Amino acid sequence: MSSVVVDALPGKRRRLAAQVGSGLGEAVAAAVVAAVVAGVGLIAFSLVQWPAFNSSNVTRALTTVGQVLATVLLAVSIGLLRTRKWPLVAKLLSWIGISTFVTFTLGMPLAATKLYLYGVSVDQEFRTEFLTRLTDSPALHDMTYADLPSYYPAGWFWVGGRFANLLGMAGWEAFKPYAITSIAVAAVVSLVLWSKLIRADWAVAVTAAVTAVALAYAAPESYSSIIVILLPPALVLSWGALHRPQGEDAGTARGWGAVLGSGLFLGLAATFYTLYFGLATFAVCLMGVVAAVLAVRARAKLPDGERDSAPWRAALPVLMRLIVIGVVAGLIALLVWGPFVLKWLSGTAASSGTALHYLPQGGAELAFPMAEFSLRGALCLIGVLWLVLRTTSSRRAQALAIGVIAAYLWTLLSMVATAAGTTLLSFRLEPILIALLAAAGAFGFVEGARAIYQALNEPGRFRLTAIVVATVGALAFAQHIPEVLAPEITIAYTDTDGNGERADKRAPSAVSHYGAIDAALTAQTGRPRDETVVLTADTSFLSFYPYLGFQAPTSHYANPLADFAGRSAAIESWSKLETPDQLLDALTKTPWRAPDAFLFRRTGDNYTLRLARDVYPNDPNVERYTVTFPKPLFDTPHFTTTDIGPFTLVTVQP
Structure with a gap:
């Protein structure tokens, strides 16, 4: 009986290999x-x-x-x-x-x-x-x-x-x-x-x-x-x-x-x-x-x-x-x-x-x-x-x-x-x-x-x-x-694509300025995109260019190891600082890789970021809020400020 079983095994393997192959x-x-x-x-x-x-x-x-x-x-x-x-x-x-x-x-x-x-x-x-x-x-x-x-x-x-x-x-x-x-x-x-x-x-x-x-x-x-x-x-x-x-x-x-x-x-x-x-x-x-x-x-x-x-x-x-x-x-x-x-x-x-x-x-x-x-x-x-x-x-x-x-x-x-x-x-x-x-x-x-x-x-x-x-x-x-x-x-026709165009031939959104922002950013930092951290609420910028982000659009898309809440708290604390030196010191002491650049929206004499917090079990489960940075906070040679369309790009100089 044992010899029959042994003889049968190669046949089973061949059939398995034949089926899978x-x-x-x-x-x-x-x-x-x-x-x-x-x-x-x-x-x-x-x-x-x-x-x-x-x-x-x-x-x-x-x-x-x-x-x-x-x-x-x-x-x-x-x-x-x-x-x-x-x-x-x-x-x-x-x-x-x-x-x-x-x-x-x-x-x-x-x-x-x-x-x-x-x-x-x-x-x-x-x-x-x-x-x-x-x-x-x-x-x-x-x-x-x-x-x-x-x-x-x-x-x-x-x-x-x-x-x-x-x-x-x-x-x-x-x-x-x-x-x-x-x-x-x-x-x-x-x-x-x-x-x-x-x-x-x-x-x-x-x-x-x-x-x-x-x-x-x-x-x-x-x-x-x-x-x-x-x-x-x-x-x-x-x-x-x-x-x-x-x-x-x-x-x-x-x-x-x-x-x-x-x-x-x-x-x-x-x-x-x-x-x-x-x-x-x-x-x-x-x-x-x-x-x-x-x-x-x-x-x-x-x-x-x-x-x-x-x-x-x-x-x-x-x-x-x-x-x-x-x-x-x-x-x-x-x-x-x-x-x-x-x-x-x-x-x-x-x-x-x-x-x-x-x-x-x-x-x-x-x-x-x-x-x-x-x-x-x-x-x-x-x-x-x-x-x-x-x-x-x-x-x-x-x-x-x-x-x-x-x-x-x-x-x-x-x-x-x-x-x-x-x-x-x-x-x-x-x-x-x-x-x-x-x-x-x-x-x-x-x-x-x-x-x-x-x-x-x-x-x-x-x-x-x-x-x-x-x-x-x-x-x-x-x-x-x-x-x-x-x-x-x-939406595929009304969204602005990476070339700054809308497929329905209507006026593009602010996304059309992303190309100029990318050119300015690479010129001012002198680093490859994948070695540059950008803090922005316009996170679709990261969809078109492979820059690293400091914060995800919402906590639901964020890596659980990234400490989304801690990063949001840090961003808010930076906005409340009074001098550029305090901001530079805070960026140096952050436990994460600090932003090499900020991409803001301009609102009067301030720069703004629109962030999100989790409010589950409410539906919608996300609450949007605005963090405002005063312009004088970047008034130092350590920051380079460039206005591009409705955006302001601020790069951190070494």
Whole structure:
């Protein structure tokens, strides 16, 4: 018997290597195709002088044309896959179709602007700053502060920084093409993963559904939308890794390929987006508990001669698989989290952070998209019905149902956490919930149509009817996506970009003076940008140029090791000093790297900074206040003062 087991091991390893190698190879090929499609499309869009989206319907019309083209490509690929004709052509068409859909849906509405959704406003400001920082250097520096490692996961931004650096683009300018390309790549990789788990034609349909809802409700936060798109098939993969009914392992790698894949996904999530990593880990652990209970119950029900005296041992293989998944994910996570963890454990920096201090109305309610009277609501409702009907018989339904339950449990835990003065940011989970229900809805529509077809004794024109209904619904939802994203698209046209221009051709904001400020700053300090600390409330300046900042825009974006509150108190104390010598002495004694320059707004005979403080649990959670510096405080040769537009630049001379 032992020799048989030993002889079987190399076969298992070969099967595992074949599974992993095949999946990774196909994913890489699909990613290359998606990158080429997105790149060619975005370059083609940029060669034409399009009107602004917020003042013309031209780009909206062409977006619809591109979506129809993508739908045709996907329909042809599904037809070829169902008839098993030209499988390689079908696969290539599906990759091109999905990436074309992403490229047109996001790229065409933004064709006349260099900025991505939300421009450089709201949260997109610090995201652009982070990409600018990692374009300037591949080191995992904090996006703002000197001498601190990155706290926010740098994975997506690091790759984007290398992308921008390779193409010789500024970080802010690379943001849009990189965001769109990365989402297209995520969509086709998701398709490859689905195709390894279910029928190939179904894989195309469910990927298209998940991608469409992700573009509508997750695209503004581009790096998180990648996790949204990949999570549904990743959960199905994880359930296959943990729940292994007796007899299922014959002729397979015993689910270890799924274990490795699950660890890789969780590791990717950890390097991209902490919140979604937490939710995904919670869902996988919940799967582990359910799988362990099912394994113990199955062992306890065996005949007397086969029953184990300790059926709880059936849970040990599940625990072992969870541990391996965790180890793989942890090793990958350390690639971006390692420097921060080491700094935090060393205790060499003050710790403060309020990233979880945000509770909008969406975080105080349970989301029920399936109750909406809309196409989204209809798809989600079909998904809920399918989950209820198929959970006992479908592995896919079980995995997606556990994911949905995990999202609702996380939301309830977040509400409970408010009693402790914090939250778990559950308001950001709605895109995840919608994506899971959309995947379930796609399965529900396909299986439901087949069941009705059989119940009606297979009428001749029923299949065509189902195809027409699906196509009409898909196109109706797809062409509605730009309307859903209209506010974010409009900001991309009304914000002033790094060239000092607005894409809608109207008068630019004060950002248009940033170029002159940068030139004066580098001339007066004589130091590289990434060695110069600037104190300013106009923090979008750091989004366009990789200067270090003395203070983040709010405590919620600040590195917990930066002592945001202490820095704000220091700034206020400096403004109350009476002489330049006192200010110079205070700058010398600051526990952090002191500012090399101040970028103020002028107000009469004073210079002002508009700062922010955390006022959670209020909503809004940020209170703005103004700190005023009298001009005489800088009346010394140790400071060089330059007025540029509405700004005053003050550089500290050595």
